[in-house]
Amino acid sequence: MGFIAFYFISSRVIEGVLTPGDYGVLFYYYSWLSGAVTALPYLWIRIQADVPGIRRVFFLMDLPSEADRSGEELESINNAITLHRVSLTFADGRQALDDVSLEFKKGEITALVGPTGSGKTSLAYLIPEFYAPTRGSIEVDGVDTQNIALSSIRSHVSYVFQETQLFSDSILDNIRYGNPTASREEVERAAQTAGAHGFISDLPDGYETLLGTVTSKISVGQKQRIAIARGLLKPASVLILDEPTSALDPETESYLVQALHEAA
Structure with missing residues (x-):
């Protein structure tokens, strides 16, 4: 397609129908347009990948505003x-x-x-x-x-969602998000129960490791255990784990189930 356009414009310049200046302007616009057309398939793929997230955003926006209900x-x-x-x-x-x-x-x-x-x-x-x-x-x-x-x-329910949400902060503060006033000892105890203490301690900076810098080095299962530790740390009567072992190996899953039975 590019060769045909080049041939067509060049022949018009040779015939005197177009000036060299016209050739330069047309060639510039052709280059710009062909680049945009080439990018369209990639843009369409990107849009399709973002559609589920966009749907979730509109789903939340369409929900009625929630007012706190008074009562006992x-x-x-x-x-x-x-x-x-x-x-x-x-x-x-x-x-x-x-x-x-x-x-x-x-x-x-x-x-x-x-x-x-x-x-x-x-x-x-x-x-x-x-x-x-x-x-x-x-x-x-x-x-x-x-x-x-x-x-x-809700203050008595601790919910660990399927999709693990961690912040660009230290592992310590990510776990402590479940209970901002918790001591370091309480954080480590929750991590121990969740089967996270071992791999956290093996990291160069331990609990002070910034997740924003080593996210790629922490597996999905390890992120899941950090989220479970956060849920355990919240002083709640009820702990709900939504698909808690989906990314855990059998050994870690068995350890977690046993630890939860003991904690219950």
Whole structure:
């Protein structure tokens, strides 16, 4: 295509139809246009890669503003969280949960098992009320959550999400984000329970390692353990781990499960 354009413009200059100045201007515009056309496929690929993130942003923007609900203040969760015939249907009509009754007792570890899309995360989101059930009720120690302050419920729930979010800060402060007033000893104890203390101690700067400079050297599983340590450090009655062992090797997974049983 470039050769054809060059031949066409050059022949017009030789015939006297175009001046050398015209040739220079046309050649400049052709070069600019061909570069833009060449970049279009790469731009389209980039746009397609960004679409899921853009959809999540608009999903959040479309959510109604959440106001804190006033009500009873919880000092702790002493007995159980109970779901009574709970159903959850999204605004687009998709049903995530249908008539679910379940009890989570204090001191017990409950595992929700099922294929992708079966509603495990949706059910977990009901506990801190990231989602509100469309039918049924949830009780904490026999009290309907609608009569409990929303901020109070969430202060007693520590949630570790599937997608690990770490900050460009030291490992120490990343873990301490779960409890800003925690001592160094408490941070290390949480990391020990999460199976993270060993690899953190092996890093040149240990807990003072800046994640922004060594992110590529820390595996997904190690990031996951740091996030779990953060969740453990929060002084909460309930710890929810969403796909907590998805990036862990069998040995580390077994250690974590045993450590959580002991901590419970």
